[in-house]
Each structure stands twice: as C-alpha cells, then as structure tokens.
Amino acid sequence: MKAAPEVSWRLEDGAGGADIDAALAPRFATEWREPAVTARVCYDDADATLWHAGCVLFGSDPGGLCLLRDGEPVAESPPPAGERLFWWDVPEGALRAALRPLVGVRALLPVATHEVSRHELLLQNQDRKTVVRGSLTRSVVDGQCLQYLTLTPMRGYDDEFESASRGVRQLVHALADVDLQTLLAGHRIAAFAAARVAPMPIADGMPTEQAVRAMAHVMLEQAQRHVDGVVRDIDTEFLHAYRVSLRKARSLVSLMKKSLPEAALDTLKPRLSRMAGTTNALRDLDVYLLAHHEYAALLPAGFAPGMDELTALVRARRAQAHAQVAAYFASPAYRDDVDACLAELALPPVLATPMAARPVLGVVKRQVLRRYAAIEALAAAINPESADDDVHALRIEFKKLRYLIEFFIDLLPKKRSMKVVADFKKIQGVLGAFNDLSVQIDFLEGFQDPRRGAMTQALGGLTAILHMKKTDVRARIGDALAAYFTENRAIEFGLLFGARQRDKRGTVQ
C-alpha cells in the first residue's frame, strides 16, 4: 500500500488545537484523540560528541536507553544505574558497541529533559469519514514549548488534503520535520552547542602582540571551562582538555615571546607553568588507569594479583592527587594565577619589541621556517646512540611547530597547511609513543616497593615489556625521520611559508 508523505509545519507561537479546529471548521469536523506523552532524558558528553555525530542518546521510563543516528534507532539497552554514564557501564550489546568508538573515555551526562506530547487529529467529511489524518506535536524543554502541526494525506482524498493545508496556512510558518533530532534542534539546547575548538579572534594584518594576547586569552578561558569537570571528577578528559588548553597557551607565549614585553612574560610564564604543573601527577595516574587493562593483558595470568595490587595503589594515590588538584582549583592561589594571567592578556598591546608591531601572518611564517630548519638540524643529529633526552627535545619542537601552524591555520592556506599538520601527526605518533613509554616506565618504577613482593614482580615484568616496546619504537624513529625530511618537504615548506605575499589588505607579509 502506498504510504502518503506527511507534511509538517512549525505552528505559530500561541496557536493551539482550538485555532486549528476553527481554521478547518468550514469544511471538516475534527476529532482529537487522547494525547500520547513521552518524557525522555537526553545524554551527551561535555563536547556534545553524540549530537555533533548526528546521534541522540536518550533514556525513557519504561524503555531504557536508546541511541538514534540520523533519526533511526541504532541500539537499545536496559538503563544502567547512576546519573553519570560511561560506555563500559552499559550492558554488553549493540548500544555499548556503538557508544565506545563515539565517546571513548568521556562520561555521558543528562543534558536535557524532553517531553513530547502527540495529539492525533482526524479530519472528517460530512459522512464522518476520515479524509485527512494529522497530529499536533508539543515539544517541551526547560519550559519552552514548540508546536508542530502534521497533516497526512489519505489515498483518494487529495482535494481534501489540499483544502486542509490551505485552511491552516495562517497558523503555521516554516515547514519542518518532527523527528526527535529536529525537535531538539528547535530548542537550541545550550549543551548541544558546545564547540570543541574556540574560534581565534585574529586577522592577518593584526599586530603580533595583539594577536598573541587575544589568542592566549581565549586558550586560558577555554582551560577554565574544564575546571568544574575536573573538580567534580566527571571524566578524565576534563583534566586532559584543561592541560591541552594550557599547554597551547604556554606554547604560544613561548613561541611568540619576542612579541611580548618582559613584564608580561614575568607574569605569564611562572603562573601558567604552575597551573599546568599542579596537575601532572593526577594526569600520570589517569594515564595508567586508562591503560591498566591493556597492561594486565601483556603479562601472564600469574602476575594478575600483583597487577591488581598496583592498580589498587594507583587508585588510592589518584584519589589523593585528585583531592590536591581540587583543593588547588579552589584556592586563592589558583584564582590569583588565573586572574593575573587573564588581566595581563587583556591589556592593550604596548608594542615594546620590534616583533610586537609586525603583522602577525608574516611573523608566523618566518617562525615556521626558522623552527622547521631548527628541527631538521635536530633530526639530522639523531642516531641510534642518541640520548632519550635528545629524542624528547625533538618531539617537543615538533609539537611546538605543529601548534604554531594550527594556531594560525585560519590565516594560512588551509588545505595545504592541514596536510602539513596531518604529516606532523604521523611523525609525532612515533615520537609520542616513545615519550609515553618513557614516562610510563618512569612512573611505574616509582612504585617499586620491596615490601610488596607480588606487585614488585608485576612491575618488573611490566617495565621489562615496556622497555622492549620502547626499544622497538626507538628503532623506528630513524626511518620515520628519514621518511619525513625529504627534499619535497623542504620545497613545500618554502612554498607555503617562505614566499612573501600580499595579504587581503595589500600588506606585504
């Protein structure tokens, strides 16, 4: 049987069922059925990852959890206990499998309570035969009510449908869908508007000092947004995101330090360093806990009790470290550091250095080329006998160069610059793996305790395996560097960042 396509409109604010009855009265009798009401709690993480992926996760009672993608149900599950939800809290099944790659280690929290009531409507002719079907959908979030009218033509009654559509025209405005995602989108829910990357308030001709101050200010504000999540210990990504934002601010200040006056650097550098450094221990403990299942799988089953003991110890230390970080964030010292940095960055540029007044795009390009040449020289000096510290220094320089391009990517040729960044990520994958293994080995060795025999044995086994992995990765670094630093790469950098070009205002960069 042919299903007729329905048509829906947003109803004018204030219009209701009585207005619809009146608009249709000359030709149709209307019969309203009892409304069906559904209340749902929508979940998402702090970045609205599900929403941005075209998904909605909601829980209803009864019904459990349901994930929709592009309006279609993907998977369902009984509801797990607790308000905060990780993918691993969901019972084994399709929903758990679907959530894992989407949200990773992020916690899902209730972001909106959505109530939908749907009143079915029958439009009848003089024989009381239904000739058009319809419905009035009321969608409510946080007290805001949006209404949608749907009319569905019935086969053989096209004229009646056209007549009804004309009849309600003065009550409706835009055509709309009434699927759950469209209804939620209509409410412009703040939690779904979360942006992962804040736009940078810069323009290509802007003086470098002004640009650096504005960008670092945004980065610092971005870091602050994650503090509440760290204190409430919602998930480990809040701390990670806080540290990434701070790291970027510190890198920017360090990379462009010649554009800032000494007094600004004196204010920013120690404070930013303290704000990041206070969280180092907590992050190291998080990294272990995120990987502990993987670590346990590297060892024979006999080491399991020792690994369990280690994990329990790390958990206990993490609780302490978290309490310390939370206390730091609540302290006047932290508030003072943040306020001082924000106040300093908000100051107008003083243009105390030659670089400060130069248009930022030209400065960035020169910085990129200079840093590329420096990295190439550092890389050329790396050989199988090089110290780990030299490899780490190279990794840090790579990261700074990548950040430099990413910070200003809106001013640079975007597509080609993104390709450069993507290539960076490949080489950084190898260098980063080497660094992660070094950090974790140092971290684990700090837990050696002769009084804890089983744990120390497990630690010995684990660090030995990680050492082997580190040796393997170390052996790949030479080849990875050789593959990266090609003649074409140098030409590409020269073309992208070397040519003096006029910007949109005609200024030579």
Added chain:
Amino acid sequence: MKVLACYSGKGGVGKTATSVNLAHSAARSGLATLLVDLDPQGASSFYFRVAPSTKKWAARFFDESDDLVRHIKASDFDNLDIVPANLAFRQFDGALAALDRHERWLKRLFKGLRGEYDLIVVDCPPSIGPLAEAVFTASDLVLVPVIPTTLSERTFDQLQAFFADGGYPLERIAPFFSMVQARKTLHQATMDAMRARHPGFLRTTIPHASEIEKMGEFRAPVHVFAGTTPASRAYGGLWADVAARLAEPV
C-alpha cells in the same frame, strides 16, 4: 497476493457484512488489504463511509489496472483501502460479455496490484454471468455464505453445478453458514445434512445477530462498535478459518 471473493447467487445472505468484517479482520492482522465493492448497490462502501465513486470509469478499465488504482480510497483503518462501488457496475455483465476471454479480465486487472496488497477481498453482486465467471477465475477462494434453509441449499447446489460445468476447481469454493439461529431446529438439521454432504464447509458459523444489523447504523465493522460480542468473535473465527484455507498449498 491472494484474492478472496465473497459470492452468492442469492441476495440478503450476509455477503456484504462478511466482506466488510473479513477485510477489516485481515487488515487488523497486518495484511495490506483492498476491498473491491463490485456490487452497484455499494453497501460495503457505505459501511466504510466511502461515498460511491462519481469518477467515470474509463473505457480502458477493461484493459488496464491503472484505472482501478485511480479509484482506490483509504479507509479509516490502517492497512485497508477500498475501491468503492459505482453505478456503472450495473452494466458489468453486458460490457464483459462483449470482451474476448472475459473470464480472465479481473485476474488481469488485479495483476497490477501485486506488490502493493497482500489480499484483495471482492464483494460480488448476487448475479451469475460473465462478472461471476471473471470473479471465479481471479479468486483463490470463493467464500459462499449459506443460510441453513432449503432454498439456500438449493442455491449452493446450483453454484456447485456451475463450477463443475465451467471447469472451475470445486475446492476453490469455501461455504460457511450465515445468519444461523441456533434455536431453530431447521437450521441445525440443515447444517448437519449439508456438512455431511459437503465436508468443505468452514468450521465457524455466523449467527443471526442484531450487532450485524447495526453495522448500517454505526457504518463500521462489528469489531469497531461491538468487539466483545459473539458476532464479532464469530467473524474473527471465520477470518482464522479463511486465512488457514488461503495458506494451504494450491
């Protein structure tokens, strides 16, 4: 797609009530169902509040199913559409008689509806002629309401003879007792005798019930306004019998 015809050469035996209630039962069971009201009196259409068609049936109605599709109307119920009666149907027998191989006309017409419907229920007028021949050829099952009286028994015998003479498969006929008054000894005796002679009678019988008469008042299938009554249950049982017969291998 299966085609179920509701036919009797005799009027007033419950054909239309049966067509309406079985089409409704089939739709409720999830089958995409089309009720074709070939009786120019249009009682089936009336019960579903569908006005008789005023559209002219094109000459090519006799060649193509497109014109039939043009006349389909949605009922008030999910899965149930209707081709309402048309006064032009009065001339069916005459028009069909002029066609070559007229007995295959309806089968050809319904072919175009395969894929859209699971079941077509045909409410036939009480005549025996070219239209009836076309119905018998097109149908997988010809449901025959029989009031357990001597006169109805005679009509049923005539139908069997017609099938035999025309070479239609007798097993296509599915008779059932209609408008049964259990207290009447004549009804009981006739049913016993006919069941003995014709083992193909369906198990369910439809009672003579005021609810069925009230269909005209409510303009709806019995289930809609008297869903818990014996009459409604009887139509449910009859649909179960018919569905089982339709599911039997040909």
